[in-house]
Amino acid sequence: MKIINYILLSILLMTGVSCNFLDTEPNDFIRPQDFYKDSNDALLALTGIYSTLGSQNLYGGAYMQLFGTDDLTYYDRNTLPINVPNNNFDAGNNEVANVWAQLYTGINNANIFLERIEKTSMDAGTKKTYIGEATFLRAYFYFLLAQSWGDVPLITRAQYDENNLIRDCAATKQASVLAWVTSEMEKAEPMVAEIEAVEGGHVNKSAVRGILARVYLKRAGWPVNEGKPMYEKARYWAGEVIRYDKIKHDLNPDYTQVFKNLAADVADTKECLWEIYFTGNRLDGHQAAGRWGCTMGIKNNDVSKKSMGYSYAFYSVTLNLWDLFNDIDADGIPDLDDVTEKNNPDVRRDWNIAPYRYQQRNDNSTIFWKRYWYYKGDIKLDNNGNVLMKDDGVTPQTSGYGEYVQRNVGKYRREYEVVSPRDKNYTPINFPVLRYSDVLLMYAEADNEVEGSPSNKAVEYVKRVRKRAGLETKDSWSYEEFKRLIRDERARELCFEGVRKFDLLRWDYFTEEMNNVYRYVMNDSRWASGKSFAEYYAQNAASSERYKWLPIPIHELSLNHSLKQNPAW
Template identity: 25%
Template sequence: MLNKRTYTSLIAVLAFAFLQACTKNEDIPLEQRTEDVIYDKTDINGVYAEQALTNIYTFLPKGFNRVGNAFLDAATDDAVASDLVSNNINLLSKGTQSSTQTADEAYATNYGGIYRANLFLSKIDIVPVLTTTKQYWKAEARFLRAMFYFELAKRYGGVPLIGDKVLTPDDNAALPRNTYDQVVQYIVTECDAVSPLLQKEPVTQSGRATQGAALALKSRVLLYAASPLNNPGNDPAKWTAAAAAAKAVIDLNYYALNSSFVAAFVNRADKEVILGFQQAKNSNLERANAPIGYTTDLYASTGTTSPTQELVDAFPMNNGQAINAAGSGYNAATPYANRDPRFNATIFYNGAQWLGRAVQTYEGGSDKPNTAVTQTKTGYYLRKFLPDLSTASNYGLVDHNFSIFRYAEMLLNYAEAINESGDVLANRTIAYTQLTNIRKRAGITAGAGSLYGLKANMTQAEMRDAIRLERRIEMAFEEQRFWDVRRWKTAATDFNKILHGMKITMTAPGIFTYQVVSVEPIVFIAPRMYLYPFAFPELQANPALTQNPGW
């Protein structure tokens, strides 16, 4: 797992990044800031030690355009990458990933984070900071380590558990894989241990691990462990445990759904965000994802992500009814009118307002000129995570908060787990409550019986479908669907088909016709693609590491 070449290069990169952040004493040359300097037995403030802890946070999932400048969701039925050239995301969306050509490869990165956490935990007792401060820091490092193991397990299944050992190049690298269930149990045990030791909200530093973050990680881990991919016998006890874990986050009575669906993504601190990856204010998302016609000497947009017609059609009307439901009010001649408000906040469509003009994704329009190498393939661009710039004249610097965990997910986790834990009316009643709360916040109108467009008296199977739909539209582009469809074990169907877009033709000024067209296929080779392959160099470095089936 850690051969000398990998170990040396990894530590060199991490040390450089860490030392660049140090400001305690500029008289100390960078190359002399050793572990003895970082973990200083005379530093009552623990300045360098805290910077070492902060460095571990850089290994957390960063989301957004991170796989070949594409969202991970561009390897699902929700989107495709806009560019025409080869893109790493296509290794995932077309089933061409292999042990010698990988995308989203996270093995070395997450073990790098585990190494840094273990090193911190082995050294921090030397530093004479306050006992309460040290307790928080240790708990944060343990939480982060558990998070890194989850990132590994959801990709690879069982992986080697190292415990607290700080591996060196001279240690035996032949470490066998633990089972998936053993990794899950390790993560859950760590979450249980550290949650009471972490700070409780509110905290002064956004982005730090809290009690809520540990409980949210436990919720997601147990939900995955209860799902069909990892629970083939459908043990109801696993669903009950997952429901209890999600309920524990809700019962903290701190987090809440923001009245604005967009706010959680553009505020550094928000009561809906349980843990977010923090970064400096920027306009990177606007430039990467807004329609390509918005380009001047002041700004340039590259429209890298093209949401699919499949995702567009998944959004209901603003009365909560599916677009194909009788009486929904959907009109194919004006397909984007009166839709779920989350649709408007997620998708740039023809006619949407941005930077003082209407988006033009009709054939030959400013945002689909059919002359650019990169333009929308589907007639849509990605708007989610962006502030309202409909009347602005330029991109400003704003917070882009990638929510690793947010409260809406906990409600959906609870709804799914309680519905699956037993086919009884009481469970479905609880699930209804979570879904209606989310739809109410979205701005869907109540309708008869205040079910916000949901069918009354659903069966367990109907509720399952409703929860999965709500999860798709509420959590779009938050790196959920890629993993959800795998854990539900429906990828062989959901991710094996031709994806579609909308061809829009302007027949007269302001008059358009709409035609659904095929765009490109998505491919899923079952069962091997339910897990990632270990990269060939990792297999060479660790001879005890066995490859996943089919690779």
């Protein structure tokens, strides 16, 4: 099932991947021109391209840094180092440089593969599939670059030594890069296999079609602003996935089960069209582990290997997200009554926003218990789980406020891992790049933009997503109402899945929503004073255009004199 991850380590050792492949002559591995003797060599080379996705510089770790702080979450550390998640970094940031280098490493591996695969002696059908997968992956890497950096060098030929072309290669305009991306993905779509015919983690037709819808939505919106023709394309490709509704794809009836499956390594191709597979946790001999649930997870300081899973809990949630979940009737106004606050009918809220953390008992330092956060009026407990009494020794103490922004991201829960013993820093939790609910919402958004109001089909798709969450939805929507509904529903459904910041950017809402976070911190009494440092993170993003983009790494500028820094930087 996981051949990609099983041979990941050997691939990395063979290719000698460094921080910047553009600055390293590959003397320590088999020459690419001698590499592909048969189908086994070709598979090994293809696996090397896939390894980019699961690397610690991308979905295995650092990529979460690129979207960790948006209007739904904040970096829960009261420090201001030079760091991406708190919107306080510069062009010398190592994480930014590593992601850039990793993506171009993957691109170069794909370029080498596509130039050499034709000469390989192997089954023609398998060769076609491999070419399709490599073509798509190379385009996807460029999509990640373009949406994060804007204009980037577009290199489609293999670079073998230090005299490669990128040393004197100017950036290509973002619009042109994205147009090339969609062209390449459309070329790959008929070549790759159907989702039911591939192993977990491999590119498949459903994934290509869904990602095409995502890229076309980006082309339709800011800053390219190609508008209606791109919305039509997005609707078409989302529709190509939905064409197999109830046959190949459907919503998992239980929203929480989607993420329990990701933690337990249970395949669910009806819901998850494409996910990044991670294997083991480095304690079991597998090196292809990730960090989901460890850095973006529920606070747990229990380092024992038999714990529910250690987590640094770097990220907690904002009142923006809390109030979005409290908008039960989807009219854009939070329903802030006491009943809704504690017993919200939206099952996604208390899954995505962790209602508890793991607390160490005072009476036994080796025991951690699941301690729930307070709502207004809840009975207070001490660190051993005992009821705290008022001075009369009879009446329980109650909380006069609710604890909202203290709550961590809860989507990736280590307690559902099946690999044991658990490691402190590495997890087997897979990452969902594309889910079926996302496709339904993309179709609905594009349809509304093309037609000027939502069709019955578009409304029905949104109702399906909301019905699974336990919510009712009205039948009739104006264009503006539905546009807002889509924005809000994508936040509720897809928070912490790597799309929110990029959604805000293509809608040109990023500055406005980060200003909303700033106002929450400064003016709303529900924002705990102990977490007021989030003011700086939100204000930085809201007050500077630069945080809409990532800076070109200084090291790259020093090598490529035709490359210019992003204007905002």
